Amino acid sequence: MEIYAVIMAGGVGSRFWPRSRAATPKQLLNIFGEESMIQNTVKRLNGLVDEKNVFVITNKIQRDKIIEQLPGVPADNIIAEPFGKNTAPCVALSAVIVNKMNPDGVILTLPADHLILDEMLFKETLSKAADFAYRNDSLVTIGITPTRPETGYGYIQMKEEEVEEGIHKVETFAEKPNYATAKRFVKSGDFFWNSGMFIWRSDAILNELEKHMPDLYNPILEVREAYGTDRFEDVLTNIYGQLKSISIDYGVMEKSNKVYLIKGDFNWNDVGSWEAVYQLSDRDENGNVKIGDVYTENTLGSYIKNDHKFTAVIGVENVVVIETDDALLIVNRNEAQNVKNVVDYLKMKNRKELI
Amino acid sequence: MEIYAVIMAGGVGSRFWPRSRAATPKQLLNIFGEESMIQNTVKRLNGLVDEKNVFVITNKIQRDKIIEQLPGVPADNIIAEPFGKNTAPCVALSAVIVNKMNPDGVILTLPADHLILDEMLFKETLSKAADFAYRNDSLVTIGITPTRPETGYGYIQMKEEEVEEGIHKVETFAEKPNYATAKRFVKSGDFFWNSGMFIWRSDAILNELEKHMPDLYNPILEVREAYGTDRFEDVLTNIYGQLKSISIDYGVMEKSNKVYLIKGDFNWNDVGSWEAVYQLSDRDENGNVKIGDVYTENTLGSYIKNDHKFTAVIGVENVVVIETDDALLIVNRNEAQNVKNVVDYLKMKNRKELI
Secondary structure, three states: OOEEEEEEOOOOOHHHOOOOEOOEOHHHOOOOOOOOHHHHHHHOOOOOOOHHHEEEEEEHHHHHHHHHHOOOOOHHHEEEEOOOOOHHHHHHHHHHHHHHHOOOOEEEEEEOOOEEOOHHHHHHHHHHHHHHHHHOOOEEEEEEOOOOOOOOOOEEEEEEEEEEOOEEEEEEEEOOOOHHHHHHHHHHOOEEEEEEEEEEEHHHHHHHHHHHOHHHHHHHHHHHHHOOOOOHHHHHHHHHHHOOOOOHHHHHHOOOOOEEEEEEOOOEEOOOOHHHHHHHOOOOOOOOEEEOOEEEEOOEOOEEEEOOOEEEEEOOEOEEEEEOOOEEEEEEHHHHHHHHHHHHHHHHOOOHHHO | OOEEEEEEOOOOOHHHOOOOEOOEOHHHOOOOOOOOHHHHHHHOOOOOOOHHHEEEEEEHHHHHHHHHHOOOOOHHHEEEEOOOOOHHHHHHHHHHHHHHHOOOOEEEEEEOOOEEOOHHHHHHHHHHHHHHHHHOOOEEEEEEOOOOOOOOOOEEEEEEEEEEOOEEEEEEEEOOOOHHHHHHHHHHOOEEEEEEEEEEEHHHHHHHHHHHOHHHHHHHHHHHHHOOOOOHHHHHHHHHHHOOOOOHHHHHHOOOOOEEEEEEOOOEEOOOOHHHHHHHOOOOOOOOEEEOOEEEEOOEOOEEEEOOOEEEEEOOEOEEEEEOOOEEEEEEHHHHHHHHHHHHHHHHOOOHHHO
């Protein structure tokens, strides 16, 4: 069994403005520690997936930086989609590429910008999922055992019967719930967080794409043909222009009857906002995270990061302060989701230098 | 009658950090409008005091900038104290200088960093005070009719009997009161805000200095002698080194029985903190003051000023945000007084570049 990893790195991450920009979204930032999230994502696969079998699907703006950040991954494996079309086209593209190289190949489809602690447990889970996917004509997704009634994640309900140890058929997918529903989900024991991580053989996902998304399947076969030739880029641009923007969850996972869930018990976070970064950081005795040249007084529960400029904060609570070379953000932690509104505002004002 | 103005401009204004610095304290900043507070202070005297009769007592760090900001005032009139010794030595120095030029001269002693609206009324009050001081061997201070129970100002109680229209003898001086006391003061009708503005003949204040502060009076006579000669600077340094640091209020005003209060009914503010600046600024419908390239969302009652950097503020209330080239301040308006602690911290850390 040969394992391939496809890392989805097309996100623009506007919720991490002003650190994230179009050319340097969340996955390229070192939000935690020294290395970027995509570097950590690749490193985490060490021992399970050979770097030559790692593919990254990204866009033209980010490609060069990713090549630079991942010197061990062949530059040809870092592929820029000509247009962002959500996850289904990205999955189909990666499936035909791996399929052409190795029809038996098992693909781990992984987001570039998630935080995973307990790396051993993560790798064991992936390994078991890959083994199951190799032996079965099935689509496997990792469901994270929920540790709190989180309303920021989608959920997956499993069927009761265990197919193999820790693996169940999926009953249904659920959107982000309200708090009461989330509490019910967590209490039930059969709902798991939708991690957006998928494991399948390339032919298994292609078969399901053929069945549920023929409008994507048929054109993507032309890309399969062109892959590895001079025509690849032109064909990709031509085909992508015609594709609908649609998620793999909606297009296949929620419709197929071959979907399995493997339980993930490792510590996982999709790091969806500055609030998540705050929650995941080490705090001092006042609940503050201070990175850079920072003075605080009577300040609690705050995340304060500056790149250069001495920053003094007095008498505030629960704020995130992010200072970069050209911009400054001050946001209440409870409203961290609204940071994307700043990016929308800047787009409206055509202030490209800040986006 | 010849009127002189002595503008006291020695303050370091650490409560306006990061805009105020040792070399550019509050009085040299254009906190309101286009011109600096000291420029407004001089301009406000137009028609009452000839610019050649304006003196500024400052320190060595600020002198050059003041000369630059006040091109109409003779550079020789802008005098640097060798050491900061509070207001009594400053008053004595100005008294001997004016006295040597014109023993009859009336001196208006004015802080450089106060905001005064109703300029006509202000000038009328000064004019009346100067006239009274010229005719009487007395020390006149302006008491501002209080409009609210302000706890940030000292108060002056007047005696009931009116000596001339709007002029009363002073009963007593009171420190900054607590809120209950301030309410009582305002209700009483005989307490006024201590503006720190004084009007007297040079010989009148010198007589009172001789009586109440001989340790200051005797040495300052040497400065009188040296003024206008080559020896002035050396003598000033030598004498100032020996002087005690003491306020004119404590040294003379609270002890002399020649002190009169003239009522000031003009709009006055000593602009003691960023909170005062907020209160004195025009606000938008959300109670915000935004100066510079600023985006706000769900933000109320805040003062946000940046010099260059685009600033986004989301979901906060009652904060002051000041961004300069090399520093950033975020402070709750209610704790605006504590900004000086940042300067103390920076001094302790010997970070001269930020002070």
